[in-house]
Amino acid sequence: MPISITRLGAAALAAGLMLTGVNAFAQSQRPTPPAQAPAQQAPAQQQQPSGPLRVELLPTQGEWTKICGKDQAANKEICYTTRDFGTAADQPPVLALAVYDVKGDDQRIVRLLLPVALMLRPGFRFSVDKGATQEGGFEICFPNGCFAESKVKGPTIDQMKKGTTLNISVKNQANNEVTFAIPMAGFGKAFDGAAIDPKVLEEQQKRLEAELQKRAEEQRKALESQQGAAAPK
Numbered sequence: 001m002p003i004s005i006t007r008l009g010a011a012a013l014a015a016g017l018m019l020t021g022v023n024a025f026a027q028s029q030r031p032t033p034p035a036q037a038p039a040q041q042a043p044a045q046q047q048q049p050s051g052p053l054r055v056e057l058l059p060t061q062g063e064w065t066k067i068c069g070k071d072q073a074a075n076k077e078i079c080y081t082t083r084d085f086g087t088a089a090d091q092p093p094v095l096a097l098a099v100y101d102v103k104g105d106d107q108r109i110v111r112l113l114l115p116v117a118l119m120l121r122p123g124f125r126f127s128v129d130k131g132a133t134q135e136g137g138f139e140i141c142f143p144n145g146c147f148a149e150s151k152v153k154g155p156t157i158d159q160m161k162k163g164t165t166l167n168i169s170v171k172n173q174a175n176n177e178v179t180f181a182i183p184m185a186g187f188g189k190a191f192d193g194a195a196i197d198p199k200v201l202e203e204q205q206k207r208l209e210a211e212l213q214k215r216a217e218e219q220r221k222a223l224e225s226q227q228g229a230a231a232p233k
Helices: 010-020 022-028 037-046 154-162 187-192 198-230
Strands: 053-056 065-071 076-086 095-102 108-114 124-128 134-142 145-152 165-171 177-183
Touching (some): 076 177, 076 187, 095 154, 095 177, 095 187, 108 134, 108 154, 108 165, 124 154, 154 187
Antiparallel strands (some): 076 095, 095 108, 108 145, 124 134, 124 165, 165 177
16 A cells, blocks of 8 residues: 555544544644634534534545555455545545455455554445445554555446545444545546556656655644744734
């Protein structure tokens, strides 16, 4: 999966969504002077949503990427088609989706990298558009994200190829349902198409890392500037 655990910086921000809702999450994205942040965040912390939440996600990378390789232990070729998603194209990803296809096997794996601050025992549910709901479970969690997966058959993959939206439903710590809506445009073409050249993939990753470092440096300078302006004279 092109997104690594350490890169899922949005997971901490998404944890705010898990407990306070979409509006509070959107507010957390806006830069505010440090001295004013507690006062602005307090109302969001006091307003706990009592119903289901729906979060519309956007791709945070240009297109779906298909990567193939050989599993030496099983002596089989494995490909996965993947993409990262966030609340805005210029923001860090909140969620990553990868669909694994083992050559010669009818069974595929839908694997997700989800934010922290979720109830793990219920697992997750997913559906394509308004189709039948299927279930999956969490596999392992790290400080910045949790892996979850579901084993599916060919008909489910066909639905994902033709569908418009993949709906991923989970429960937050307040036991409210949160549904992440993932746009599926282009998935079928990538899944059935050729895998990306490893050299091209390496160049893409290098450019992405450079862009992330640039953003981090810009945010650091902006924070230092705000702190300097807020300092008593």
